[in-house]
Amino acid sequence: MLVLLLFFQFIRYNKKICLKMFYLKKLFVVILFHNVILAQSDSLVVEELYFSGVQELRTTPKKSYKNFKEALSIINDSILDKAPYSCHFLLRKALIFDHLSYDYRKKNDYANSLKTIQQSLKIKKYIGETFTLSTTYCAFGSLYLRKKDSIKAKHFFDKAMNAAKNNNNIGDIAYIFNLYAIYYNVYKNLKKGRVYTKKAFSYSDSMGNNRAKSFALNLLSREEQRNNNHKAAIRYSKYGLQINKISNDKISMELAFKTLGYSYRKLNRPKKAVYYYEKSLALVKELEFEGKLANRYLSLSNAHSDLKQHEIAFRYYRLYKRQQIKDLDVKNIREFAELDAKYTYDKQKTIDSLQFRKVKVKDSLQLVNEKEASEAKSELLKTQNKVKSQWLLFGGLGLITFFLIIYLFRAKKFTQKQKEMQEEFSQDLIRTQEKERSRLARELHDSVGQKLMLLSKVAKSISSTNAEKLASTILEEVRSISRGLHPSNLERLGITESINALVYSINENTDLFFTEEIENIDNVLSKESELHLYRIIQETLSNIVKHSEGKAVKIKANITAEKLTVLISDNGKGFDLDDKFKTMSLGLKILFERAKIMRAQINLNSNKGEGTEMTLIIPI
Numbered sequence: 001m002l003v004l005l006l007f008f009q010f011i012r013y014n015k016k017i018c019l020k021m022f023y024l025k026k027l028f029v030v031i032l033f034h035n036v037i038l039a040q041s042d043s044l045v046v047e048e049l050y051f052s053g054v055q056e057l058r059t060t061p062k063k064s065y066k067n068f069k070e071a072l073s074i075i076n077d078s079i080l081d082k083a084p085y086s087c088h089f090l091l092r093k094a095l096i097f098d099h100l101s102y103d104y105r106k107k108n109d110y111a112n113s114l115k116t117i118q119q120s121l122k123i124k125k126y127i128g129e130t131f132t133l134s135t136t137y138c139a140f141g142s143l144y145l146r147k148k149d150s151i152k153a154k155h156f157f158d159k160a161m162n163a164a165k166n167n168n169n170i171g172d173i174a175y176i177f178n179l180y181a182i183y184y185n186v187y188k189n190l191k192k193g194r195v196y197t198k199k200a201f202s203y204s205d206s207m208g209n210n211r212a213k214s215f216a217l218n219l220l221s222r223e224e225q226r227n228n229n230h231k232a233a234i235r236y237s238k239y240g241l242q243i244n245k246i247s248n249d250k251i252s253m254e255l256a257f258k259t260l261g262y263s264y265r266k267l268n269r270p271k272k273a274v275y276y277y278e279k280s281l282a283l284v285k286e287l288e289f290e291g292k293l294a295n296r297y298l299s300l301s302n303a304h305s306d307l308k309q310h311e312i313a314f315r316y317y318r319l320y321k322r323q324q325i326k327d328l329d330v331k332n333i334r335e336f337a338e339l340d341a342k343y344t345y346d347k348q349k350t351i352d353s354l355q356f357r358k359v360k361v362k363d364s365l366q367l368v369n370e371k372e373a374s375e376a377k378s379e380l381l382k383t384q385n386k387v388k389s390q391w392l393l394f395g396g397l398g399l400i401t402f403f404l405i406i407y408l409f410r411a412k413k414f415t416q417k418q419k420e421m422q423e424e425f426s427q428d429l430i431r432t433q434e435k436e437r438s439r440l441a442r443e444l445h446d447s448v449g450q451k452l453m454l455l456s457k458v459a460k461s462i463s464s465t466n467a468e469k470l471a472s473t474i475l476e477e478v479r480s481i482s483r484g485l486h487p488s489n490l491e492r493l494g495i496t497e498s499i500n501a502l503v504y505s506i507n508e509n510t511d512l513f514f515t516e517e518i519e520n521i522d523n524v525l526s527k528e529s530e531l532h533l534y535r536i537i538q539e540t541l542s543n544i545v546k547h548s549e550g551k552a553v554k555i556k557a558n559i560t561a562e563k564l565t566v567l568i569s570d571n572g573k574g575f576d577l578d579d580k581f582k583t584m585s586l587g588l589k590i591l592f593e594r595a596k597i598m599r600a601q602i603n604l605n606s607n608k609g610e611g612t613e614m615t616l617i618i619p620i
Contacts, residue, residue: 174212254283270306548572
């Protein structure tokens with residue numbers, strides 16, 4: 001009773017406090033209800049943005065990736081902030097990273113591409129997700145394939161296939177077959193590449209997977225192009241284009257337009273080629289695939305060149321060069337290398353910890369084996385006496401062998417010294433030849449050229465048209481001879497632009513189709529080495545024009561911290577290497593001697609009917 005009296009007395013004199021407590025409780029309930037509704041609203045928005053992004057991925061990728069980034073922002077800032085261990089939204093985050101990695105890769109942003117798939121793999125391993133692991137491994141493999149790391153690319157494609165088979169992920173298996181086909185085509189195993197392409201086509205056709213089917217059709221078209229069967233290539237591309245138009249798959253449509261343009265150009269129908277190349281370029285710009293712009297500009301430049309529209313061809317060639325420079329993002333390359341190294345380090349750290357555990361187990365086993373070792377020791381003492389008697393015999397044989405080795409070593413050293421002297425003589429001969437060529441070129445330009453120019457002016461002043469024309473013709477021939485004796489472009493433009501000018505000149509005057517990937521290699525080598533490199537490339541391209549009977553030539557110059565690698569290949573008739581080295585021509589001998597002067601390694605790879613590939617590796 002006393003407690004009740006005190007309670008009512010408190011209410012009587014503290015009405016305001018009681019009212020405040022009542023309103024605070026009501027406000028707390030409202031805030032709690034609002035937070036629950038808001039959390040549900042955020043979840044619905046994320047799901048809507050994610051599925052919208054997936055649906056629009058092949059039609060409007062720009063909008064799709066915007067939705068992915070917005071969904072990722074809500075997951076990070078709102079949902080995971082309140083529920084950091086939500087497996088559903090952690091998986092959503094990992095899948096968004098998979099899609100964003102593809103977008104970064106298409107824009108040549110390899111550092112961010114690697115960063116996102118590393119985060120995706122980390123999340124999936126944390127939550128124990130296995131069904132979509134194959135997608136992440138495919139992204140790793142595609143990225144390393146783009147970076148020309150064949151070992152890592154193959155490793156991740158194998159992991160992707162194992163994950164897809166273990167989890168019965170039928171949708172990814174056909175896609176992985178296509179990736180295997182690309183891998184083997186890139187690394188010149190065309191027979192194996194075709195096997196995987198056919199597997200991808202039949203598998204996707206049976207499953208009704210139109211995206212993987214159009215991908216396989218595009219690869220089949222490229223294989224027919226390599227076999228110069230361009231009519232069959234056009235049939236495959238148009239079949240793929242029909243499938244893509246039904247699903248409005250703009251990414252696959254762009255690839256089909258590009259392959260059609262190439263085939264029509266090879267069939268000497270440049271107007272059709274320009275039509276499809278322009279469609280391809282328009283889609284590349286719409287999809288914002290900056291990594292493909294340079295290639296499409298070059299394709300249009302070549303097609304307009306075939307139509308003798310040289311001004312338009314030159315305009316596209318300038319755009320191609322500008323885009324090449326823009327694509328060469330040194331910071332991006334450095335970040336990719338750092339992330340790759342960190343990933344390799346973390347992986348190695350895990351392996352080291354496992355090895356440490358193995359060592360501990362090994363130590364425990366060693367204690368058990370000590371008893372057996374002591375028993376074996378007594379047996380060993382018995383055999384030692386027998387071994388001592390055998391030492392005398394082996395000692396005598398060892399002395400004979402030792403003197404024989406010394407004799408062979410001295411004979412080999414003498415032969416090697418003779419060979420070095422012969423090589424030094426050959427190299428000095430080449431250096432002297434280059435100096436004499438340079439001197440003759442200067443004499444022709446400064447002496448004979450100036451006099452012919454004066455003669456031309458005198459003929460013009462006396463109004464002798466025939467004499468003026470003859471003098472101009474002779475002057476131009478003298479200049480041409482001078483340029484042939486010594487490339488003046490090396491001193492004026494540098495080695496990079498000199499090689500580009502040489503390629504462009506041959507491209508203009510022959511029917512060869514050139515694919516070039518030449519990085520800036522100015523001021524990397526000495527002036528003498530630059531001259532020898534230019535001569536090697538000049539001689540190789542000259543041999544291709546004269547003897548290969550090919551249709552396409554690929555030239556690539558790649559520089560790293562340790563070496564400069566130059567690769568020139570064609571799809572011509574090839575030759576037998578053994579026969580060629582038995583009857584080596586003077587030009588080929590000079591080629592190898594120039595490589596030795598630069599302390600470079602030159603490799604030739606050719607088979608009859610399979611073209612020729614020359615690789616030059618120059619240490620820096």
